[in-house]
Amino acid sequence: MSWFANQGPRFRNTAKYAYRLSIGMASWVPVMIVLNEHVCYFGKIEGSSMQPTFNPSVRQQDWVLLWKWGVRDPGRLQVDDVVLFRSPQDPEKVLCKRVKGVQGDNVFTRHPYPREQCHIPRNHVWVEGDNIHSIDSNTFGPISTGLVLGKATSIIYPFSRSGSVPKGGREARVSRLAAYE
Numbered sequence: 001m002s003w004f005a006n007q008g009p010r011f012r013n014t015a016k017y018a019y020r021l022s023i024g025m026a027s028w029v030p031v032m033i034v035l036n037e038h039v040c041y042f043g044k045i046e047g048s049s050m051q052p053t054f055n056p057s058v059r060q061q062d063w064v065l066l067w068k069w070g071v072r073d074p075g076r077l078q079v080d081d082v083v084l085f086r087s088p089q090d091p092e093k094v095l096c097k098r099v100k101g102v103q104g105d106n107v108f109t110r111h112p113y114p115r116e117q118c119h120i121p122r123n124h125v126w127v128e129g130d131n132i133h134s135i136d137s138n139t140f141g142p143i144s145t146g147l148v149l150g151k152a153t154s155i156i157y158p159f160s161r162s163g164s165v166p167k168g169g170r171e172a173r174v175s176r177l178a179a180y181e
Contacts, residue, residue, distance in 0.1 A: 049134030
């Protein structure tokens, strides 16, 4: 006779419960994978390029909700959205920047970009970090929307900062700046 058979009804009930629970949890794994790959996920923001919007303190890292569903669709990304994307210089790196221009916009650039203005081509965006010393489109130019992985919609953690992503950065679009003159 096996050891399990000698353990009595209490053990058998616990074993049945554990088996059913594990089957129930395993059935949710495909759902969670689809949600994580195509709809949304939680991501940790590292580095200082988006300070003070994210990681205002050196000792603190923000966790954000990243929305993936349809972010690459034309017209979905707007100026002031914060996006995560693959670096055009090193595809292994994921960067976080704020959209400052969308297709069709003309933007004023900053050093080290070689021209004073840049026209944003179709299916591209101009991104800049909120920190003036960040490496962004002023270094590598407009990025393809195909590199965009998701849009940061909310700060989840730390709880004291939870809520929507604050607006920030500078106005870079020529049409908007000309309206102020």
